[in-house]
Amino acid sequence: MQTVVEIENLTKDYEVGFWKKKKVRALDSLTLDVAGGQIFGFLGGNGAGKTTTIKILMSLIFATEGRARILGEDISNVAMRRRIGYCPENPYFYDYLKASELMLYFGELFGLDKAKSRQKCEELLTKVGLAEKDWNKQLRKFSKGMLQRVGLAQALINDPEIVFLDEPMSGLDPIGRREIRELIAGLREKGTTVFMSTHILSDIEALCDNVAILRHGRLAATGKLDELLSDAGETQSFEINVKGVAADALRADLAHIAGATVAAKPSGANIQVSDERDVDRVLEITRAHGGRLVNVQPVRQSLEELFVRETG
Amino acid sequence: MSTQPANPEAVLQSTFFGRILTIARNTFREAVRDRVLYNLVLFVLLITASAIFLGELTAGQEARTIVNLGLGAVLLFGAFIAIFVGVSLVSKEIEKRTVYAIFSKPIGRAEFILGKYFGLCLTLLVNVLVMGVGVTLAILYVGGRELALTIWGAIFLIYLELAILTAVAILFSSFSSPALSALLSFFVFVIGHFSASLNELAKNLGSAAAVYFFRAIYYLLPNLSNFTFRTETAHGLAPPAAMLAGATAYAVVYVAILLIVTILVFSRRNFK
Ligand SMILES: Nc1ncnc2c1ncn2[C@@H]1O[C@H](COP(=O)(O)OP(=O)(O)OP(=O)(O)O)[C@@H](O)[C@H]1O
Ligand SMILES: [Mg+2]
Numbered sequence: 367m368q369t370v371v372e373i374e375n376l377t378k379d380y381e382v383g384f385w386k387k388k389k390v391r392a393l394d395s396l397t398l399d400v401a402g403g404q405i406f407g408f409l410g411g412n413g414a415g416k417t418t419t420i421k422i423l424m425s426l427i428f429a430t431e432g433r434a435r436i437l438g439e440d441i442s443n444v445a446m447r448r449r450i451g452y453c454p455e456n457p458y459f460y461d462y463l464k465a466s467e468l469m470l471y472f473g474e475l476f477g478l479d480k481a482k483s484r485q486k487c488e489e490l491l492t493k494v495g496l497a498e499k500d501w502n503k504q505l506r507k508f509s510k511g512m513l514q515r516v517g518l519a520q521a522l523i524n525d526p527e528i529v530f531l532d533e534p535m536s537g538l539d540p541i542g543r544r545e546i547r548e549l550i551a552g553l554r555e556k557g558t559t560v561f562m563s564t565h566i567l568s569d570i571e572a573l574c575d576n577v578a579i580l581r582h583g584r585l586a587a588t589g590k591l592d593e594l595l596s597d598a599g600e601t602q603s604f605e606i607n608v609k610g611v612a613a614d615a616l617r618a619d620l621a622h623i624a625g626a627t628v629a630a631k632p633s634g635a636n637i638q639v640s641d642e643r644d645v646d647r648v649l650e651i652t653r654a655h656g657g658r659l660v661n662v663q664p665v666r667q668s669l670e671e672l673f674v675r676e677t678g
Numbered sequence: 679m680s681t682q683p684a685n686p687e688a689v690l691q692s693t694f695f696g697r698i699l700t701i702a703r704n705t706f707r708e709a710v711r712d713r714v715l716y717n718l719v720l721f722v723l724l725i726t727a728s729a730i731f732l733g734e735l736t737a738g739q740e741a742r743t744i745v746n747l748g749l750g751a752v753l754l755f756g757a758f759i760a761i762f763v764g765v766s767l768v769s770k771e772i773e774k775r776t777v778y779a780i781f782s783k784p785i786g787r788a789e790f791i792l793g794k795y796f797g798l799c800l801t802l803l804v805n806v807l808v809m810g811v812g813v814t815l816a817i818l819y820v821g822g823r824e825l826a827l828t829i830w831g832a833i834f835l836i837y838l839e840l841a842i843l844t845a846v847a848i849l850f851s852s853f854s855s856p857a858l859s860a861l862l863s864f865f866v867f868v869i870g871h872f873s874a875s876l877n878e879l880a881k882n883l884g885s886a887a888a889v890y891f892f893r894a895i896y897y898l899l900p901n902l903s904n905f906t907f908r909t910e911t912a913h914g915l916a917p918p919a920a921m922l923a924g925a926t927a928y929a930v931v932y933v934a935i936l937l938i939v940t941i942l943v944f945s946r947r948n949f950k
Contacts, residue, residue: 427950428948448784452779457775459776462712463707472783474700475692476692517779
């Protein structure tokens with residue numbers, strides 16, 4: 367697959383302070399290639415430099431060093447932006463416009479004709495799950511999640527070949543997250559490349575083909591998600607939920623099982639073991655204390671572990 | 679009737695001027711919805727009240743006074759909008775981060791500045807026209823028929839002055855805070871009206887440093903006395919064609935320079 371984003375040695379120093387300008391390195395020689403036709407996860411903890419990278423790609427801020435190309439064109443090329451979409455982190459739009467007016471305005475900036483704009487506006491606002499009664503409401507009256515949905519809709523008005531989403535799930539309720547997840551998966555099916563930053567692990571697992579993990583402005587790891595996970599030495603552990611017994615009562619006995627942890631829960635306790643064979647022993651101990659089993663389930667903490675290790 | 683182009687890119691055909699126009703129209707819409715035109719209500723009240731009040735006194739000077747007062751008010755109301763809306767025009771978009779979605783689209787920074795500028799000029803045009811009509815009606819009310827048309831030359835000059843002032847406000851706001859920009863623009867407005875006298879002052883000063891200082895201000899700041907024709911208008915004179923042409927040329931060149939500098943500054947700006 368063709369490379370659609372090429373980032374070369376990208377470095378960004380922010381200048382802070384009024385009199386004595388101090389430089390803060392937010393991004394440190396980032397080099398990264400992203401192939402088209404996939405959902406690419408751009409991961410990293412708070413302050414890792416994800417937003418900084420995306421803003422440089424959108425030419426909203428300028429890199430201190432390095433270059434980047436999108437769809438084969440240098441990022442300074444204004445015409446190239448006809449072919450891309452962008453939803454900023456916590457997007458904010460004109461207070462005085464209605465959602466539909468904003469969409470038509472942006473459509474017009476792209477040179478879409480009125481009819482086409484109106485059609486895209488309806489199609490996209492429906493797709494992002496914005497209730498029809500809110501289409502003609504002023505954006506100043508929108509909640510955070512509603513603005514997020516409008517942000518996603520406007521990013522797609524020009525049928526972009528690649529779309530950059532900075533924390534697309536932020537502020538969304540559970541239904542909204544599912545809808546947007548489906549929307550993003552649908553984009554890939556249409557052949558649109560999605561470059562998204564996030565730290566919601568379940569979204570990454572559900573959506574991303576490849577990921578890059580940033581740590582303190584540097585690239586910590588990149589590659590296929592499955593491969594990164596198997597490198598991380600995926601270990602299957604189990605979670606046992608019991609009730610009718612206090613966590614403290616179990617603690618002394620469970621100390622004999624290597625790697626077992628206990629946490630108190632409102633109605634009982636949650637026990638984790640790292641070996642399948644320990645599950646029976648935990649149950650015996652629980653019963654001995656008068657507790658009952660609620661459920662046993664395997665946990666995949668691999669991605670979380672990977673995340674913690676690479677971003678910590 | 680043309681057929682739908684097969685290539686989706688062909689649909690996306692906004693032009694340089696088209697985009698500027700779109701941004702300008704949106705800027706005008708913003709001004710209207712932010713109630714910038716409400717000041718017109720105040721203006722109409724003011725001019726009506728003074729017309730009625732002056733109509734009671736029959737000193738034979740009513741029309742002249744209306745012209746002086748009315749044109750002064752047009753300038754002040756217009757300057758108020760040019761400065762306060764002008765300085766927030768761009769800075770508000772940066773502060774509220776609405777520029778993020780704009781500049782990820784095929785919009786050049788120059789197009790944005792030009793669109794914003796012309797949008798505010800359009801707002802000012804509507805304002806000045808309505809105020810001009812208000813003054814004209816007040817003049818007719820007090821029976822000064824011969825002055826009713828004459829004032830429009832002076833109103834045109836006021837509009838040119840406001841166009842310069844708007845460009846000044848946008849330039850300042852492209853690198854400093856809205857409050858400081860408003861203050862600086864206000865200084866330019868006041869000093870600009872005295873800049874000719876500053877040059878005189880410089881000539882009469884002994885110290886060479888003072889001469890250079892005042893001369894620098896004289897050449898740097900817009901000479902706004904080029905656009906003042908109020909007293910003459912009140913005496914029934916219309917600005918001569920040469921003056922109108924000269925003032926127009928001066929305004930166009932001055933605005934062009936200011937906008938170019940603004941674009942250069944704004945193009946280097948990081949949106950944090
Ligand atoms: N305008 C700014 N001025 C100074 N420093 C900044 C600015 N914006 C970001 N930074 C710094 O740059 C670093 C990277 O920030 P960035 O916003 O890119 O992180 P992020 O990965 O998007 O984090 P998050 O997950 O919290 O959104 C941080 O250390 C931050 O403090
Ligand atoms: Mg961020």
